Amino acid sequence: MTILALGLNHKTAPVEIRERLTFGPDIIVGALRNLSEHPAVDEAVILSTCNRTELYCTIDDDAQASVADWISDFHGLEQGRVSPYLYSHLGNAAVQHLLRVSCGLDSLVLGEPQILGQVKSAFQTANASGTTRKLLCRLFQHAFSVAKQIRTDTAIGNSPVSxxxxxxxxxxxxxxxxxxxxxxxxxxxxxxxxxxxxxxxxxxxxxxxxxxxxxxxxxxxxxxxxxxxxxxxxxxxxxxxxxxxxxxxxxxxxxxxxxxxxxxxxxxxxxxxxxxxxxxxxxxxxxxxxxxxxxxxxxxxxxxxxxxxxSRQEAAEQAEEIIERYVDEFIGWLRSLDAVELIQDYRNQGELLRDEVLKKALQQLNKGKSPEEALQFLARTLTNKLLHTPSSQLRQAGFDGQTELLEAANTLFQLKQLDSTS
The missing domain is CATH 3.40.50.720 (NAD(P)-binding Rossmann-like Domain)
Structure with a gap:
């Protein structure tokens, strides 16, 4: 799944186009559910204000064009009439765009505070409609936190401009x-x-x-x-x-x-x-x-x-630096999700081996072996079973000259660190 931000705003489309593509309070819930039923869309939030209409979705990697078609079709407009005004951002760029929007850096009025409330309202509507899950929930909460920090740490909102x-x-x-x-x-x-x-x-x-x-x-x-x-x-x-x-x-x-x-x-x-x-x-x-x-x-x-x-320009530059840092933080969290299933599988494998060896150790106790012998068997056998496959793979990597894999294993198991403290 990829994060997509797609829409149009005051910079890309005149008011006569923007007003044809708004999602008013009377249709927003139905639109969210319709969008979430799109075969390539998993999660969805729709942000619709006087200056912008944007879709935030998690989508299949190649579904960007079909989501762009959806916004035209939903409003009964020819795709060719809408597409020239649309912009889209994927992955890191989508995260950065939402953070910039939430902080008012993409607004008609630089740093205006109203947009944050509108983004929060859009998320709450989507959440109540059941069209958000783990990824967009985390992304929008991240955006709200960053916007709050920028308001605190910069002078972006000091001038009364709206x-x-x-x-x-x-x-x-x-x-x-x-x-x-x-x-x-x-x-x-x-x-x-x-x-x-x-x-x-x-x-x-x-x-x-x-x-x-x-x-x-x-x-x-x-x-x-x-x-x-x-x-x-x-x-x-x-x-x-x-x-x-x-x-x-x-x-x-x-x-x-x-x-x-x-x-x-x-x-x-x-x-x-x-x-x-x-x-x-x-x-x-x-x-x-x-x-x-x-x-x-x-x-x-x-x-x-x-x-x-x-007067807000200097503060905006500071805000952009903060946003860049927090985009990296969110992308780091996103990448960590790729390892979650692997970690769970690895832990499950270890627990299966533990249970198997523990069962055999208990059988030895029942047959009259001393606790010391059973514990030695447990420790020796479990260690051998846990290390057998990694050792075999590392040996083969050395034979094949796969130095990158050997270096990765060294980092993963922190072997140099272990040597230095022994």
Whole structure:
């Protein structure tokens, strides 16, 4: 079995492709089970965020292409339309990729902390669905441990840089004084909570939180002196908003062009700044065609983000060094699995020989032999039986000139070390 990391992200695919390949909460469990039923897949985890969709699997060595085909087939897309945007990593490279993703080194925002929670959630979903076993469980726990160490040992997370922070920074560039503006936040997840926090810290005048579950929206809005509405009430409050930031898990847009047009008329065409962080998108792309609307997607935030992440570059280099060391550690553990069965077989063989000789020694005692004679027989016979095959093989290796095998045996049995202490 080989570890495979396969997927696409903000670097390899535009948002219109990424949104077609997401695995929302309503389909993720079914997708995991479907993937795990693939004849070449043993274990599986699916990570799906606004910036990436990735499969982590243990697969047969030659099954990489068929797993790539699965992701297209599951979403009903032609393979040729998806394959140009996919990347894949095998073995060591797959381990390194997951560690980099978990630490935020592969994120749109360098070192952003949200991704670790998303990776943990993806693993927990897969684990609860029964699609993970020993290998992926060990790999993901290893990734979580490394991410925690990097957060502790480097300054990767010290600067307040995130997609939410970038959205608020852009709003500040457009509206010089946020105290006179009203922000409408659509959704109540972690990204929206971060956006709310940044807006509040920057003195936003008013805040409205819209969510499918009004109670969750109310709990978030109450922290920042805002008020909550249901998603069905959006059209009645959109005209109040100068800033709209949206990040829901809805498979379909929650704001259409007609609704926004009506709000603009009511506002007498005062502009609205909109940031759609969701994938699939929450705001219909056609909204950007309207005058007095400034609509940005996650891809458009890249320039803002680049300006705010320079301080993390040095920490990122330190993190890469830590990751390299821990990739080697995991691969070492993985290689050790190859020896487990051999060790067990060797121990079983030794125990069989022990039982065989012990039985004969006990028979001698029963026939009247003294305990000393029985013990000498036991020690001599067991030693001969344990050493016979290795001695025979080493003798043959010497005859055949197999010096590498002789050197390996010397290392295995630590014979030089034994000589030096005698």
């Amino acid at each position: 997609v939410a922070f970038a959205a608020v920074s852009l709003a500040k560039q457009i509206f010089s004084d946020l105290s006179e503006q009203t922000a409408l936040l659509i959704g109540a997840g972690e990204t929206i909570e971060l956006a709310a926090r940044h807006l509040h810290q920057n003195g936003i005048g008013h805040m409205i939180v819209a969510n499918r579950t009004v109670e969750k929206a109310h709990n978030l809005a109450a922290q920042f002196e805002g008020y909550a509405i249901a998603l069905t009430e959006l059209s009645g409050h959109l005209a109040e908003a100068d800033i709209v930031i949206s990040s829901t898990a809805s498979p379909l847009p929650v704001l259409g062009k007609g609704t926004v047009e009506s709000a603009l008329k009511e506002r007498k065409h005062r502009p609205i700044f909109m940031v759609d962080i969701a994938v699939p998108r929450d705001i219909e792309p056609e909204v950007s065609d309207l005058s007095d609307i400034y609509l940005y997607t996650v891809d458009d935030l890249d320039e803002v983000i680049q300006e705010n992440m320079r």
